[in-house]
Amino acid sequence: MIITEILARNSRIYKNEIALIERSPSDQHRQEITWHQFYISANRFANALAATGVKKGDRVVQLMTNCLEWLPIYFGILNTGALAVPLNFRFESDKILLCTEVAEAKVFIFGDEFIERLAGIRAILEATVHTWVFTGEPRHCPSYAVPYHIFVQSNSSNIEISASKIDPQGDDDLLEGISLEDSPLDVYINIEDDAALYFTSGTTGTPKAVLLTHRNLEHACYVENSHHQQKHDDIFLCIPPLYHTGAKMHWMGSFIVGGKAVILKGVKPEWILEAVSEERATIVWLLVPWAHDILIAIESNKVALADYQLEQWRLLHIGAQPVPPSLIKEWKEYFPSHAYDTNYGLTESTGPGCVHLGIENEHKVGAIGVPGFDWECRVVDASGNDLPAGESGELIVRGPGVMKEYYKNPEATRKTIINGWLYTGDIARYDREGFIWLVDRKKDVIICGGENIFPVEIEHFFMQYPKIQDIAVIGVPDERLGEIPAGIICAKPGMTLTKMEITEFGYGLPRYKRLRKIIFAEVPRNATGKIEKPKLRRLYARDNRLDVDKLVQ
Numbered sequence: 001m002i003i004t005e006i007l008a009r010n011s012r013i014y015k016n017e018i019a020l021i022e023r024s025p026s027d028q029h030r031q032e033i034t035w036h037q038f039y040i041s042a043n044r045f046a047n048a049l050a051a052t053g054v055k056k057g058d059r060v061v062q063l064m065t066n067c068l069e070w071l072p073i074y075f076g077i078l079n080t081g082a083l084a085v086p087l088n089f090r091f092e093s094d095k096i097l098l099c100t101e102v103a104e105a106k107v108f109i110f111g112d113e114f115i116e117r118l119a120g121i122r123a124i125l126e127a128t129v130h131t132w133v134f135t136g137e138p139r140h141c142p143s144y145a146v147p148y149h150i151f152v153q154s155n156s157s158n159i160e161i162s163a164s165k166i167d168p169q170g171d172d173d174l175l176e177g178i179s180l181e182d183s184p185l186d187v188y189i190n191i192e193d194d195a196a197l198y199f200t201s202g203t204t205g206t207p208k209a210v211l212l213t214h215r216n217l218e219h220a221c222y223v224e225n226s227h228h229q230q231k232h233d234d235i236f237l238c239i240p241p242l243y244h245t246g247a248k249m250h251w252m253g254s255f256i257v258g259g260k261a262v263i264l265k266g267v268k269p270e271w272i273l274e275a276v277s278e279e280r281a282t283i284v285w286l287l288v289p290w291a292h293d294i295l296i297a298i299e300s301n302k303v304a305l306a307d308y309q310l311e312q313w314r315l316l317h318i319g320a321q322p323v324p325p326s327l328i329k330e331w332k333e334y335f336p337s338h339a340y341d342t343n344y345g346l347t348e349s350t351g352p353g354c355v356h357l358g359i360e361n362e363h364k365v366g367a368i369g370v371p372g373f374d375w376e377c378r379v380v381d382a383s384g385n386d387l388p389a390g391e392s393g394e395l396i397v398r399g400p401g402v403m404k405e406y407y408k409n410p411e412a413t414r415k416t417i418i419n420g421w422l423y424t425g426d427i428a429r430y431d432r433e434g435f436i437w438l439v440d441r442k443k444d445v446i447i448c449g450g451e452n453i454f455p456v457e458i459e460h461f462f463m464q465y466p467k468i469q470d471i472a473v474i475g476v477p478d479e480r481l482g483e484i485p486a487g488i489i490c491a492k493p494g495m496t497l498t499k500m501e502i503t504e505f506g507y508g509l510p511r512y513k514r515l516r517k518i519i520f521a522e523v524p525r526n527a528t529g530k531i532e533k534p535k536l537r538r539l540y541a542r543d544n545r546l547d548v549d550k551l552v553q
Contacts, residue, residue, distance in 0.1 A: 003218060003252070044182060054080050062074060062084060063108070073109060089241060091117075105125075191218065219374070235260045236282075237264060237275055270302070282314045295327075300493070317343060325460065342369065356370070390431070393429070446483050467496075474537055488519045490521065523536075
């Protein structure tokens with residue numbers, strides 16, 4: 001079922017039940033909408049877009065931070081048959097320009113935070129963009145844009161829709177009190193049609209445009225629900241950015257059963273715990289840094305768990321990056337009743353779930369898990385031959401979530417999708433029980449004196465040290481060895497670390513894996529929690545990587 005049809009169904013079945021809640025603790029603001037209001041808002045926006053000339057196959061950019069309007073706008077775009085193009089809200093002007101030009105977007109939707117970033121590039125973008133929609137405070141709206149609510153009201157009312165096109169399911173109750181612009185557009189969407197362009201995070205270079213279909217989005221609903229068994233009465237706490245496939249596709253497991261979701265704006269530990277407590281959240285997806293911050297806040301007595309009602313919280317799942325086993329071990333000390341899962345995925349696989357640990361496999365914490373629902377996985381050498389258990393090679397995956405292509409980039413597509421298999425660029429290995437262990441990113445591997453060193457292994461080792469809050473390991477140039485491992489280390493608040501402490505703790509590693517250089521500094525992470533290693537290499541090393549294809553030969 002196309003996800004726009006799922007929304008229409010939720011509106012019929014769960015009409016006056018709460019669908020979305022927005023919490024903004026910094027200004028103590030909370031608002032909510034029902035499934036019917038969600039559906040009507042999406043229809044109104046679709047009608048408004050159509051009135052400006054947007055049609056099936058066009059592209060609409062969405063540059064917004066998380067808010068209550070985010071998902072209705074996204075579904076409104078999909079309702080027109082156009083492609084939604086959500087952009088990373090951390091992108092600077094150059095990447096916003098690049099992505100919008102690649103998409104050749106007709107409409108650009110943006111909030112307050114992006115006015116400055118658009119100032120220098122707007123004239124260039126108007127070669128294709130004919131409508132600017134502003135979702136921020138109307139009083140801040142630039143002269144070239146139209147406020148979101150005015151855009152919807154002034155444009156959707158101009159659409160002529162016959163009564164036969166309102167509510168194709170014929171639910172008379174749903175028709176009560178709605179106007180013509182509240183009804184769905186008469187646009188035929190096939191499950192194989194293009195649905196969205198998602199740009200990769202750019203942590204390994206220039207962002208690439210990933211083209212997803214409606215089938216990809218539908219499959220994400222079933223994958224997530226199969227893995228975490230969301231029921232209608234589950235409440236999902238959504239904290240990560242919605243522009244990213246991770247947060248949205250995890251939410252889709254609740255969406256398909258009409259479950260409530262809470263959009264939390266802010267990541268302070270007390271805000272997360274308050275949201276879980278006051279909204280009675282049962283499922284929370286955290287990034288590794290946020291989970292660390294919660295544990296640090298508990299350990300330092302900045303928060304007291306007894307102050308919150310957390311007994312209904314049943315599932316913690318973490319993804320977007322390798323998860324240190326030491327983190328989960330410590331988490332379970334404070335939350336022993338939590339089910340735990342980790343999820344592996346890429347933008348190119350429609351987000352998380354092509355591999356997942358499984359809540360029944362907690363004894364294998366450290367592995368990324370087994371093939372997800374309706375997915376196949378292999379670990380192969382450079383020639384595409386399967387490797388036996390214990391040997392490291394490239395992880396490749398196949399299933400209904402594999403992207404259609406890199407948009408306008410056939411060469412990159414040919415290198416990444418081979419005979420239906422998506423080559424992830426990640427080094428992994430199977431163990432004898434059939435579980436997959438992520439070794440590292442292919443491009444991050446350090447080649448030191450002919451030895452292959454995988455930074456993630458070193459990072460996980462040092463995360464056991466009680467004073468370390470975060471660590472990133474990169475290769476830095478060395479005349480004799482080619483590269484040596486360097487650690488960028490951030491201490492926990494209020495704690496002091498010395499190089500001697502790190503060196504002595506590192507004696508627990510094989511000699512060739514020990515840190516040869518120690519740097520005390522913040523570890524930069526993107527909005528989805530991934531370490532920005534290209535940025536670290538620009539600061540502390542070279543960014544011209546060695547040829548690591550030899551790793552899987």
